[in-house]
Amino acid sequence: MMLILSIIVPILWGLLILLIRDFKSRNALLAVTGAGLAVAAVLGVAVILSGDAELFLFSFGKNLSLYFHVDNMGRIFAAIVILVWLIAGFYAFEYMKHEKEEKRFFGFYVMVFGILHGLTFAGNMVTYYLFYELMTLLSVPLILHNRSKEAIMGGLKYLFYSLFGAYMVLFGIFFLNKYAVTMDFIPGGTLDMSAVLGHEGLMLAVSFAMIIGFSVKAGMFPLHAWLPTAHPVAPAPASAVMSGIIVKMGVLGVIRVVYYIIGADFLRGTWVQTVWLILTLVTVFMGSMLAYREKVFKKRLAYSTVSQASYILFGLALLQPSGLTGSLLHVVFHAVIKSCLFLSAGAIIYKTGKTNVDDLRGIGKEMPVTIWCYTIAGAALVGIPPLSGFISKWHLATGALESGLGVFSWLGPVVLLVSALLTAGYLLPISIKGFLPGADYNYSEITKKEPKLIMVVPLLILAVLTVLLGIFPGKLTEYISALIGSVL
């Protein structure tokens, strides 16, 4: 019951916001939105805490049913969804002030919250696919919010890339319908081996299609191009949740397909794994490289997301416990870190209107808190111990080394390392120049531009989380390891 409410209530709430013709004042809108977000979050948390609930909602055709099942994997994702969504939401209260048509933004924002609940709690492939599509469709308005030409192009690009990915997935689902015993998510996979017998090649191709399909959302090469287009044009809170959450839903999709439907055993050692590994490593390197060369701040962060998301995928592709642990940790950490980064970028744009990296000299003097948060998050992403990013990368690297995949067991860590250096190279100079603009900087012009508390607090929360998770990763890691035990 709680489960269905956690999905339906935000959707209806969002719809309500959209349908109400006029709010008396902006505060009324914010109040309604805030209440919606809060209710949704409470419901979500309640579901997370209330044990392994199952819910068969209804069937709209043979083998086509809406079925929800709360499991540990879903819980992790649900937790970060709730966290990031709330924080970014409250941040948006202030940020969206300078945008028009806020009502629409918040309406969709609340709706997508509900959809995300549905995604994380989905119990079978069809349900997952349904909510995945809805997420794509409903998140588009968030991106093209300001309706500039670029924004619309960015939104459409996002839409069509995502749909393309979704249809690749659908292609797979069509076949799973025949070759899987059930499409419910069961750790270890549900392939009907007797049916697959003789069709292994087909099944591998299908798996590959599904992996690629979901990876589109996670920005894996060669279908990563939507990220750098869509992110810069979207409002900052939207960029934050895109990178923090929506990209992760692609990852969740891959996890569900690989570990819960097809089964890691089926893929291990096949060409699918090889190609997948190659693609992820290429993406990791290429993403960082492009980020390094990018001058537009948010675009740089977007490329960074491309690269980091593929860290996660790389871990998944290893099909090996340590790698998977690393991936899941990185899911959490990256969600927090990247949201933090984007929100700080948003704060900068909000206050100064500067979008180019080169213009940000001395920004640290103007907005010290923001840039500190940025710096901490950045350092975490680079993987500087004891910040959180280090933990996940460590696991990933160990996973690669332990995997026994020949060339990948050493190439993987090397690429990760190089990419980490590049990450440092593209993230930290902003902090350095921001705080130490150099001798020729005109200090007299500095004005305090720190944004309002409602924007700064989310940044601070996220930054603190980054640190805390890095210092006390024990509980989380344990939780994840326990979960992985059942999957692999």
Add this chain to the structure above:
Amino acid sequence: MGVNLVQNIGEAVAMILFGIGFANLFFQKNLIKKIIGFNIMDTAIFLFLAEKGYIAGRMAPIVVDGIQDVEAYINPIPSGLVLTGIVVSVSVSALMLSLTIRLYHRYHTLDLDEISAKLRKEEM
């Protein structure tokens, strides 16, 4: 071959004439020449028929001197056919000629293609 040709010289000539007539009727542009061609063609057929009906050394099938023996006369049917044919041929020739005259009065030419061209011009 040669013997056959000599024996059937009449038929051969008829065929050649038929060809000449046919070609004239078909290819000549001048209407009068066409009609002449037609007549040659028909005549050739009559020649052929007459040749077929003729039996050497016998008389035309007109009862003369009371001789009623079939052996005495040539085959009468082709002759009858020729007569009928001539009637038809004459009437058709007459019709054609009258048409030709009319056309000539109107267009002052006997060339059929020219007449067509003039007609087309009239229509414009």
Add this chain to the structure above:
Amino acid sequence: MAFVQNVPFFSIMLSMFSGIVSSILPGKWARRLNTFMIIVVAALSAWLFAFMATSDIGSYTYAMGHFPAPIGNELRAGVLEAGTALFFCIIMLLSLWGGREKQILEITERQQNLYYILCNLLLSSLLALIYTNDLFTAYVFIEINTIAAGGLIMVRQNGHCIEATIRYMIMSLLGSGLLLMGICMLYDLTGHLLMSNIKEQVDIIMAAGTYRIPMLITIGIMTVGLAIKSALFPFHSWVPDAYGYSTVSSGAILSSLVSKGYIFLLIKIFYRVIGFDTIAGSHILNILFIFGLCGMIFGSVSAIGENDIRRMIAFSSVAQIGYIYMGLGLGTEMGVIAAVFHLLSHGATKSLLFVSAVGLTDASGGSRHFTDLTGAAFRNKTAGVGFLVGSFSMVGIPVFAGFVSKLLFAEAAVLLPNWKMFPTLIVLAVSTVLNAIYFLKTVIRIYTPVKPEVLAEKGFECKHFKQQVLFGVTIVLFIIVNLILGMKSQPIIELIEQGLHNFM
């Protein structure tokens, strides 16, 4: 011998004598006599037809005068002959009725009776072609037919018509010359002129295996001669002018009856003189087949390019004649049945088209060009409906006659054991498309409404049913004939089959 068996003789004589009598009557009375005569002949034929269809004698020969074969002249009648005679009478009557108004306008008072003389002669010669059992008689009546038909074209005395007549005459004479030559050679080979006797001799000759080449040449000459006369492609150059410019009744009669008479004779020659197996074994049929196919395509293509509705219909006739020859050329009985049925259905349809086309052109200020015909079907609704039905029949919409013949052709083709099947089917389909293109283009055109002010400017008038009762009735009757052929085809086909069997 039952009295009814005299009908063939009576009907030929009746029409011939009424022609002669007409020469002394004024135009009006000649017309009445003509109508009366046709109705009587039709009634007689119907009587004979009913008799033949119900009795089991199949067919009989009728000796003219008292001379027995092989010297005497013979007629022969069976169910197919009687039926065809009846059909020809009906179509002729309807064509004359439908075109009467126009014909009165187009032909001078003085020549009115001439027109009906020619009509009567034409009918008598057609009947003779249908019934005769004697090849030379056939030739004579072919010539009469030619002259009468030429007269029908020429009677509207403008340049086009005279030119068309002379072209028609030239082609006809070429054809009849060849036919006569063929008859003579056949006589030379067999020594007979009566069909049944020739058949016996031909069988003997064929069995003996002698005179192969002369036989082939003879068959060839005769076939080509009749093909030329019935305007088979590529001998159709006279068709558009002759059908297109003569007065409408003439055009309708020429295209739906005269050419059909020759084809009927040709079928008779095939069956009764040479023997169908012999024919089917020679390559003559293949030639007919190929020219038939070419005609189907070429006629339609020319019709598409045509800008004059009458000439378009005329070109369509070329295509339809192609169908018939294609059917004959298939060389199977099914093919011939289809050809005979098409002979009927095309006869009924084409005359309807000619007649209603005139109604349309009259409602468009006499202009025959497509641009002026826009919306004509609203100005003369009866003619519009007539044209619509005719077009549908031509295109092959079920329920109408054309569909059945198309169906029969295709069935015949499918059952073929040889290479001809695919060309037939494909050309049939392609020609259907082409038919659809030019007929329905016209239908759309005539059913496209025009603004009243444009009409007023051009001075086109509307014609209501009341102003043209005879015309209207004719169109309705034509449509009924068409529907009967289309919907009650089963008995008709059975009768054709029976008739063809009697030929042997």
Add this chain to the structure above:
Amino acid sequence: MSHYWILAAILLPIVGGVLLYILPFKNKKYMHSYVELIVIITSVITGLVLFKGERGLLEVVHFVNNLSISFKIDGMTVVFAGLIAILWPLATLYAFEYMEHDEREKSFFMFYTMTYGVTLGIAFASDILTMYLFYELLTLVTVPLVMHTLTREAIHAVRKYLYFSLGGAAFALMAMIFIIIYGDSCEFILGGVMHTAAEGEHAPLLLWIYLLSFMGFGVKSAVWPTSSWLPQAGVAPTPVTALLHAVAVVNAGAFAIIRLTYYSFGTDFLAGTWVQYACMAIAIFTIVYGCSRAVKESHIKRRLAWSTVGNLSYIIFGATLMTPLGLAGALSHFVIHGFMKITSFFCAGAFMHVTGKSYVYEMDGVGRKMKCIYACFTVSALGLMGVPGFAGFISKWNLTEAAVESGNGLAIAGIAALLVSAILTAIYMLGVVHRAYFPKNEAVTIENAKDPGWKMCVPIALCAAMTVILGLFASPMVEFFEKIAFGIY
């Protein structure tokens, strides 16, 4: 109920249409109520006949040999007749408002009503000749509708439509002949009617003939390479495009192909032969081709028409799988596409009717003004894309399930094509939705845009509702289709 009522259902609209032309009506209102009455009565009769009628053969006219005009009711009939019986009254209602300013409204409704009867004739036809007859009639009776506007463009379009359709039918006729000759009867019997002997001896020939007829009937359902008439015919008034060129006429083509494949030639005979692959390849190509052309097209109705081209080939693709499941999938798309596409066409028509504009790039921001219309349009767009929860997903699901199940190699390419087309559909449909709801800042929104009257909104809303309902509660329908396909019904 006696099965003579079938005749009543077919003839009532035809006669009613003719009467409409003859009867003098005092004002438009009377005429409208008359038309709607006729259509509704016909629908009611049809419904009663379908579900209560006797399952006998009704022979009306007997032609040559075993050819006759006769009717019967079987599963396919129920699907087709049922579909149009639901849609026709709605479309007519819509047409009242759409055609309100038209001078020649009367002749429009005359033919519009007549078409109903003719389409029912196709649905009820029990043998190939009857179907062919009504098939031809359908072509002819819709001609005045397509050329209703009488513009040069319309006349050009109508000619093309005519020539294509009749030409196609001519080829299909050839196949008919073969069925007459090599079949035990001309009736439609699930599993085919071919002689076993004929199948053996003449198999190569019959396969060619099947291809010929497939292409022939395919013309109406706009199979490549004869698909270009459909977008051109979009010049017709929207009620025509919506009902006829998205549902009735084009579905008649698909219907004929299904009849031919499953009920005349028989799938046992065709399955696994080269001709199956050829036809399937054509269908697959058309799916992608139609959708790509739709993406390129900026005239809204033409865009939807190209989309129809693609979607119809979904049906054809299902049919060419030549398995019962394939047939069931084809039928579900047959029905579902009808509802979805009519909705989108109706919406496009409403936009054109209200604003007088017709290009996608003129739609900036109208979604905010014509709320009802564009909400429905969005629903249909999502349906066409195949978003789960909307009807389009169900049919896609069934089709692909059948394709996977068939184990046919080419069918996998078909699935891929389906998905490619889905993404293309997303591009051309969501492109419209986007523009309507999220115009670019600088774009100018048409001022006078507003929701049209109830006569338009109600049919649109109902059809859109059907899209959702069928998407959520499709199971009974799909089970029914499977029954039909397995010959149980």
